[in-house]
Amino acid sequence: MTDQPRPPLGGDARPVLQAGAALLADGMWLASTLDAARRAVIDAHRVLAEPQIRPRLAELGIERLRESTGGRVRLAGLPEAGFLTVGDLVDADPARLDAVPGIGPQTARTLRAAAQQIADAVAASVQVRVENDPENRETTPLVVAVTRLSRLLPAAKTLKVLPDQVVPALQHDVAAAAPTASRIGWLFTGRDRKDAATIAYWRVDQAARWASENRIADRVAAVRSIAEAPPTAAEAWSGFAADPSAFYTLLGETVGLRLDVAAVEGYLPSEIVERIQALRLDDEYSNVNLRGYQSFGTKFALVQKRVILGDEMGLGKTIQALAGLAHLRAQGQTLFLVVCPASVIVNWLREIRRHSRLVEFRLHGDGRDGALNEWLARGGVAVTTYDTAGALDLPADLRIAALIVDEAHLVKNPEAKRSQLVGRLGKQADHVWYLTGTPMENRVEEFRRLIKRLQPAVELDFSAVDALAGPARFRAAVAPVYLRRNADDVLLELPELVRKDEWCEFTVAERRAYDDAVRSGNFSAMRRASFSSTDPVACSKINRLLNLVSTALANGRRVVVFSYFLSTLATVTAALRESGVCPEVLGPLTGSTPAAERQAMVDALSAPDGPRVLVAQIQAGGVGLNMQAASVVIICEPQVKPTMETQAIARTHRMGQLNNVTVHRLLTDDTADERMVEILDVKTELFDAYARTSAMADATPAAVDISEVALARQVVAAEQSRLQLPLQ
Structure with a gap:
């Protein structure tokens, strides 16, 4: 009973x-x-x-x-x-x-x-x-x-x-x-x-x-x-x-x-794979659906704790890292810290808001001390730069649940202050994840130094001479700490475009030039304010562009850089040469370049031993030329006509392209760039046009374009109102 x-x-x-x-x-x-x-x-x-x-x-x-x-x-x-x-x-x-x-x-x-x-x-x-x-x-x-x-x-x-x-x-x-x-x-x-x-x-x-x-x-x-x-x-x-x-x-x-299971798992040994597969991710604080290889990467970082996520560019290292933080938050952990170059801090803050339910704090610039105290009290994801991190007044007994070091190849020199700083922060963290898209197989000594800082107790039985034995030997030696997958291995669909908006932040000099342009109502000068110098310290977009080109070249990719403005093209060309990132640059290819010279530049870009970067005016390079040799596109500013971007991208993404195409569009936060994107998004479905094939864009230009005069008036008025800078 x-x-x-x-x-x-x-x-x-x-x-x-x-x-x-x-x-x-x-x-x-x-x-x-x-x-x-x-x-x-x-x-x-x-x-x-x-x-x-x-x-x-x-x-x-x-x-x-x-x-x-x-x-x-x-x-x-x-x-x-x-x-x-x-x-x-x-x-x-x-x-x-x-x-x-x-x-x-x-x-x-x-x-x-x-x-x-x-x-x-x-x-x-x-x-x-x-x-x-x-x-x-x-x-x-x-x-x-x-x-x-x-x-x-x-x-x-x-x-x-x-x-x-x-x-x-x-x-x-x-x-x-x-x-x-x-x-x-x-x-x-x-x-x-x-x-x-x-x-x-x-x-x-x-x-x-x-x-x-x-x-x-x-x-x-x-x-x-x-x-x-x-x-x-x-x-x-x-x-x-x-x-x-x-x-x-x-x-x-x-x-x-x-997928190729071995490729997804980064060719890791079975005992590590078994531990990774046994972990079940908690997505309570996550806003993203991970692909299988991304889920594996997140779990690799969580299980191994102090690792390098070295996936090829465009595979979502940031998303994998944020999913790992979301999992740790669901397990009761609260304090997370991201250290990155100043050029990507805005990107990180936006990605945190977009892909997670975690609270973000900006520990950089005005208000950083107040943000630091609030982060310590509330918990969340604090984002700071290599330069600012050293000035933060962190408690000596602070324990950080996870430290993320973005563009980690920048801390390869053990004598550099930023490398020593990251090493000290790493000692206060339970998890340390280095993110870098730069391949390490051919940089053995640099890699060894990174590992020494990341896991001092790990001794890698691997030398530069051993690199001649091929990637399998390398992967076996570094398996506990390094995971790298290539796009061709894990993207079955080879998506038409991997698109990334790269948000930058004005330097003091750029802000001054921009405000002057807004006061005068000079729409063209407003759009060009981010390219006033070839110095990456003084110019945020140049800084980001040089990083993107460097990473692309390290991955064996060829690059096309597009801009509407001739002055911007000249600045970009000079910056690439002066920085040493790419001493041999093709272009600028402009509207005044004779047809024969244009084709010669494209042919040179396709040559096996030829230059690997072409700088082109978007009106000229976006029409009639096939640039399939390049698989990375950098657009220096948003365009007035969405079809202009679409047609330019189609120069690389077309029949005969063997690689997935990554498009980086450089944007500056809280400027005409952001106003242009907002207006074009609402009025012309810009993002839809941005992803379409050139055939679709060519067929319906009137449906997506907007008058340059009308757009200029709207953007200038919006910026003058926001900044309270009346027309002079």
């Missing part, structure tokens, strides 16, 4: 039973809706993948079935009956296969199952690339299906416990509690069943109370409203163009796209 109190009966019990039944129905609807949405993605993907799957299966002879069945399947008689490949068996009519002499029904079922298993494995490895073409009727169903799923999942995220835990329990309890609905029926119910009904009733009651307290019905209704209003094709394509990476991430998770 149960020790629980007797349940209400009849009319007193029915409200609870009805609430339990309604909750069960909601949970089952939610599960089936999400399953159907996922199935729609899988089916749409399979339709596009099928043309690639069939030829591959046709190349696999039936003898491959022995591998998947352990050699226990009979193949005799199949070739004579016309079954020569795995593809033949996948498409086989069951009756025809059963009729093959020596192949009975059991063997036929085994053959078909083995063939289908191989077909599924091939399907999982097929790369489906979606071109940004809203008129493509074949790919539209997949784009719509992924978009619908992407809308449902966030809304259903907080309801995960409903289909996973509540529904399985209610399926039993609602039925078991049924005898309580009738007083007369209860009288004729046996003791064992009464005990079971009593226990079940109170569990249904508990579930109903939980649902009421957490407004589960309202939250399910919100998901239902999303499910009943599927995205239009136009909405789906617009979302894809705005964020193709999110599209491919969700697609890969849903259909189980298979």
